[in-house]
Amino acid sequence: xxxxxxxxxxxxxxxxxxxxSALETARERGMAAQVTVLDRASESSCGGGSRFSPSNxxxxxxxxxxxxxxxxxxxxxxxxxxxxxxxxxxxEAPATASWLxxxxxAFHTPPYYLAKGPARIQPVGSIGxxxxxxxxxxxxxxxxxxxxxxxxRLVLDGARVVGVETGTAxxxxxxxxxxxxxxxxxxxxxxxxxxxxxxxxxxxxxSPGSALNDGGGIRAAxxxxxxxxxxWNGMHIEPVDARSSGSAPVVLVYPYGILVDxxxxxxxDEGAGLMHETWERLSREIHFSLPxxxxxxxxxxxxxxxxxxxxxxxxxVPPLRADSIADLALQLGIPAAALGATxxxxxxxxxxxxxxxxxxxxxxxxxxxxxxPPKSNWARPIDRAPFLAWPLVGAIAYTFGGxxxxxxxxxxxxxxxxxxxxxxxxxxxxxxxxxxxxxxMLRALVFGRIAGRNxxxxx
Numbered sequence: 419x420x421x422x423x424x425x426x427x428x429x430x431x432x433x434x435x436x437x438x439s440a441l442e443t444a445r446e447r448g449m450a451a452q453v454t455v456l457d458r459a460s461e462s463s464c465g466g467g468s469r470f471s472p473s474n475x476x477x478x479x480x481x482x483x484x485x486x487x488x489x490x491x492x493x494x495x496x497x498x499x500x501x502x503x504x505x506x507x508x509x510e511a512p513a514t515a516s517w518l519x520x521x522x523x524a525f526h527t528p529p530y531y532l533a534k535g536p537a538r539i540q541p542v543g544s545i546g547x548x549x550x551x552x553x554x555x556x557x558x559x560x561x562x563x564x565x566x567x568x569x570x571r572l573v574l575d576g577a578r579v580v581g582v583e584t585g586t587a588x589x590x591x592x593x594x595x596x597x598x599x600x601x602x603x604x605x606x607x608x609x610x611x612x613x614x615x616x617x618x619x620x621x622x623x624x625s626p627g628s629a630l631n632d633g634g635g636i637r638a639a640x641x642x643x644x645x646x647x648x649x650w651n652g653m654h655i656e657p658v659d660a661r662s663s664g665s666a667p668v669v670l671v672y673p674y675g676i677l678v679d680x681x682x683x684x685x686x687d688e689g690a691g692l693m694h695e696t697w698e699r700l701s702r703e704i705h706f707s708l709p710x711x712x713x714x715x716x717x718x719x720x721x722x723x724x725x726x727x728x729x730x731x732x733x734x735v736p737p738l739r740a741d742s743i744a745d746l747a748l749q750l751g752i753p754a755a756a757l758g759a760t761x762x763x764x765x766x767x768x769x770x771x772x773x774x775x776x777x778x779x780x781x782x783x784x785x786x787x788x789x790x791p792p793k794s795n796w797a798r799p800i801d802r803a804p805f806l807a808w809p810l811v812g813a814i815a816y817t818f819g820g821x822x823x824x825x826x827x828x829x830x831x832x833x834x835x836x837x838x839x840x841x842x843x844x845x846x847x848x849x850x851x852x853x854x855x856x857x858x859m860l861r862a863l864v865f866g867r868i869a870g871r872n873x874x875x876x877x
Contacts, residue, residue: 421450424873425582425593427569427635429457430468430627431859432843433599434552435514435866436873437561438521440597443874451874453561454591456584458568458600459630465549466601467816467844468862470625470665473548474538475863476856480515480525483508484537491857495850498649503848506825507857510864515539517867521555523548531670531730532777533692538856545665548859569634572596572642572839577831579642579838595873598829598841599866602817603633604653613650613819617706624656624813625665635845636820642839643831645822648847652818654858655701659733660712660809667733669808670697674724674777674796675717676764677810680709682747682756684764689795692780693730694855701812713810714750716761719802724777737806746805764789765799772798816858820847827869838876840869 422444426437437453444451457464478484488504515525524542541548557563573581573590581592603609605628610618623629640646659667670693677686677700686703690696704713717737721727740746743761747754767789774783775798785793821829823846828835842865844858 421452422874423593424451424453424595424597424870425591426453426455426597426599426870427582428466428599428601428843428845429455429459429464429563430466430599430601430843430862431471431473431549431552432862432866432869433597434549434556435863436597436599436840436842436870438552438556438559439867439870440874441559441561443871447874449874455556455561455563456567456569456582457563457565458632458634459565461563461565463626463630464565465553466627466631467625468549468859469546469627471549471859472545473541473859474856475515475525475540475860476536476854477511477515477539477860478537479527480519480539481512483511491854494852494854498850500848502825503823507861507864510868511860514864514867518548518551518863521551523551529726529729531693532724532727533673534778535692535694536855569600569638572638574642577837579836595838595840595876597869597873598635598639598821598839598845599843599862599869600635600845601631602820602844603636604631604814604817605629606632609633610814613817614653615706617711620711621655621705621814622658622811624658624815628815631816631844635841639821639829639839639841639845643836644829644839645831646819646847647822648818648820649850650819652849652851654815654853655698655705655812656815657697657701657704657713657810658813659735660811661735662733664734666813667735668731669715669733669810670730671717671721671727672700672715672810674721675715676761676793676800677713677715678752678757678760679713680752682752682760684760684791685713687791687794689780689784689793689797698852704810705812711811714752715808715810716746716800717806718800719804720798720800721806733808737808739804739806741803741805743805746807750807750809761800764793765801767793768797768799770797816844818847818849818853820845822847823865826872827865828872840873842866842869
């Protein structure tokens with residue numbers, strides 16, 4: 419019996435789903451198969467961002483999508499999103515969740531930070547638990563793993579992909595199909611500068627795994643004739659504690675305080691929307707527009723009175739704390755007089771009834787006209803000790819620009835699908851403008867499974 423050989427490039431959620439799905443599909447069809455996962459990282463550091471992800475998934479429950487899911491994503495993209503792609507995502511999501519449950523992943527519905535946002539489910543357990551469950555399942559099924567193997571190019575026989583080169587021309591692994599699942603280019607300084615401009619090369623990766631995504635799969639696919647897709651000036655970027663060295667030490671309570679720059683001046687409408695509606699724009703502004711690429715989130719005792727406020731903070735470093743604004747400014751290294759003046763102007767503009775404050779929704783508690791920038795929601799004075807602060811920088815989670823794929827996860831060239839080549843996850847360019855909340859992991863899982871299934875079936 420001829421053994422079908424499938425190569426998966428990338429060891430994150432999309433790659434593991436592809437590998438496991440390919441092997442299972444081949445066996446269901448009575449075919450012998452060898453599925454090999456390649457990763458440029460070592461075994462101890464592989465997995466990309468998936469290894470460090472809480473795996474938020476945009477679903478009402480494991481067996482249901484939220485109403486309007488596709489329409490919302492298309493609208494958010496300004497009409498640029500591929501509707502058919504997201505319709506397939508929504509149609510396949512419940513079956514994929516069931517498939518994951520059958521392989522040991524339990525789901526629950528976590529609180530959405532503090533404010534109410536889109537429906538989400540999440541694996542039960544700690545960070546990376548879904549990734550580990552997929553890895554164990556793939557190992558138990560007999561998937562082969564090769565580490566420290568960097569993709570140099572795709573091997574073509576005419577218009578068909580027949581393998582990968584991982585080093586010199588002699589380092590070729592032949593295959594019947596290849597699945598690319600190696601992430602975006604958030605770990606490539608040159609590409610970040612090229613697509614985001616000066617300063618892009620200094621963007622902080624949000625996790626150690628994100629730093630390893632160098633765009634190698636994208637480059638290899640483009641060289642093999644793949645089309646570009648997605649927003650090449652787009653990225654998902656989040657505000658994190660500048661002092662923390664941990665993975666994704668986000669501080670997502672900023673809507674309830676004020677944000678100032680190194681000169682002690684406000685620069686952003688902290689209450690312009692729910693956190694997931696403003697965090698990318700805020701983080702980009704911090705990194706590309708502020709002196710020192712750092713902002714400071716300032717609060718008073720009222721923050722401590724919000725139930726479970728710590729749920730929206732993943733930094734392990736306690737906030738700076740002081741009994742006076744002057745002392746807080748001294749700790750932050752910003753001008754005390756300027757910060758004091760900023761707070762005086764802000765507090766004077768907060769004349770609404772603070773009893774209306776509601777951290778769970780856009781509460782309409784706005785500053786009076788004349789404050790610049792305004793605060794559109796959650797505007798209440800900052801005047802009660804203790805005063806708290808976090809220094810914030812922008813950290814890149816993933817990029818949007820990638821390669822074109824269709825609803826079958828086939829990589830598209832100028833004349834249609836490239837035979838024998840599939841892709842899933844962040845390597846594919848399907849996001850525009852801003853990231854649809856909690857969709858990145860969902861599409862990695864769904865289209866990873868589709869890619870693997872089809873790679874096992876290709877003739």
